[in-house]
Amino acid sequence: MAFTCRQCGTCCMYLGDYIVIDHQVGPFEFACESVSTGTTFTARIDEDKREIFSHHAFPDEHPHACRFLRPDGCLLRCTIHHDSPVQCKFYRCAIMRIMDPDGNPLGMVTGTLNLHSDDTVLRAIWNNAEKSIPESVPDVEERRQVYLTERGYRVE
Ligand code: SF4
Ligand code: SF4
Incomplete structure (x- = not known):
């Protein structure tokens, strides 16, 4: 990404x-x-x-x-x-920006894979993501992106 x-x-x-x-x-x-x-x-x-x-x-x-x-x-x-x-x-302030289906920003993820968001639903999904996503996707960043996208979020 x-x-x-x-x-x-x-x-x-x-x-x-x-x-x-x-x-x-x-x-x-x-x-x-x-x-x-x-x-x-x-x-x-x-x-x-x-x-x-x-x-x-x-x-x-x-x-x-x-x-x-x-x-x-x-x-x-x-x-x-x-x-x-x-x-x-080489500085990257964010590795991921998460939006709702209409493109409204909901949160961002830093290079340390910490989510910054006030959205409680998104936070819960984020916290559950790691144990729920298939191991077949090797890259943890990509796995979380796929997980969120499947749940209707837009991810950049
Ligand atoms: S701190 Fe920002 S403005 Fe200053 S040199 Fe680095 S990138 Fe450029
Ligand atoms: S987008 Fe991130 S890296 Fe670029 S200027 Fe803004 S804070 Fe810095």
Whole structure:
């Protein structure tokens, strides 16, 4: 199941202390450090995002957000997608989003296979899923997806 980042920016809103700009080395180039891994890297602003990067209202209003995050229409986008640290590139906030048959969101599942949902019926089904689904489907993620789909839920 492919994960599609919706570019909502939520995961980057409090990473300003972790993705740190050390100093500027060019008009759109920065010497940076990824604090959590202790690695340095050079970040060049993606060419197609230089205009939005040049607006500083957002980082001024959100001092805890990553310095490279910028609004772009209804999205919040990483402006160093090409040069972002590896942990950013591989981050997946959710492995599954669950909706009712009409597409209304009911919950999401994190990479640790924890369901986040206020829907008590869905929670009960989720908790029962593991012991009820056939072992013939080897992948636990896929098994849960099949189980939910058979019960009328939409899963992405
Ligand atoms: S990884 Fe998730 S939280 Fe982060 S921007 Fe993408 S959809 Fe939003
Ligand atoms: S470098 Fe990009 S993906 Fe990583 S925290 Fe900053 S804005 Fe988010």
